[in-house]
Amino acid sequence: MTAQDKIKETVTSNDVVLFMKGTKSMPQCGFSSRVAGVLNFMGVEFNDVNVLADEEIRQGIKDYSDWPTIPQLYVKGEFVGGCDIITEMTLSGELDTLFADNGVNFDQDAANKIREANG
Amino acid sequence: MPITAHEIESLLRESFPDAKINVQGDDGAHYAAEIIDESFRGKNRVQPQRAVYSALKGKMDGSNGELHALALTTKAPE
Numbered sequence: 001m002t003a004q005d006k007i008k009e010t011v012t013s014n015d016v017v018l019f020m021k022g023t024k025s026m027p028q029c030g031f032s033s034r035v036a037g038v039l040n041f042m043g044v045e046f047n048d049v050n051v052l053a054d055e056e057i058r059q060g061i062k063d064y065s066d067w068p069t070i071p072q073l074y075v076k077g078e079f080v081g082g083c084d085i086i087t088e089m090t091l092s093g094e095l096d097t098l099f100a101d102n103g104v105n106f107d108q109d110a111a112n113k114i115r116e117a118n119g
Numbered sequence: 120m121p122i123t124a125h126e127i128e129s130l131l132r133e134s135f136p137d138a139k140i141n142v143q144g145d146d147g148a149h150y151a152a153e154i155i156d157e158s159f160r161g162k163n164r165v166q167p168q169r170a171v172y173s174a175l176k177g178k179m180d181g182s183n184g185e186l187h188a189l190a191l192t193t194k195a196p197e
Contacts, residue, residue, distance in 0.1 A: 085165065088164070
């Protein structure tokens with residue numbers, strides 16, 4: 001299976017996938033850490049893919065999305081954005097809407113708390 | 120080779136001649152850039168940032184990329 005096939009299978013067979021440096025329990029980059037932290041705090045179940053563990057995936061995910069940076073968040077197979085976009089969408093409430101529209105469970109109170117703390 | 124804030128701004132300016140561009144940072148690898156351009160109006164969140172990355176012509180790519188981290192804010196003028 002090519003890297004592109006592997007990536008496609010991963011993002012289509014899992015509702016929420018974060019391609020990141022490190023893992024959700026041990027992120028190895030501040031940007032990856034921030035996005036994983038938001039998802040963890042919001043209680044979102046997600047599949048984490050450590051790009052540092054596989055050079056083919058590390059390059060392959062950039063080609064797949066035509067996006068040169070990590071982290072990258074996918075919901076229901078669709079590329080949502082990187083760290084800056086996820087941060088903005090968290091604070092604006094768009095991320096809540098995206099999860100709700102896609103039937104992804106998350107803790108609404110926790111999401112509101114993030115906004116209160118960063119308002 | 121490190122890159123300067125001025126070089127980043129010059130690259131962005133080539134692609135966004137009329138934009139309001141503000142690049143912060145001075146360590147050669149980590150920067151924050153705000154680009155306000157009319158061409159971003161009506162775009163989703165991914166499209167403007169993709170255009171900005173494209174303007175940077177591979178400087179962010181892979182382990183050879185000179186620019187390790189660039190925090191981006193992209194919007195259309197108010």
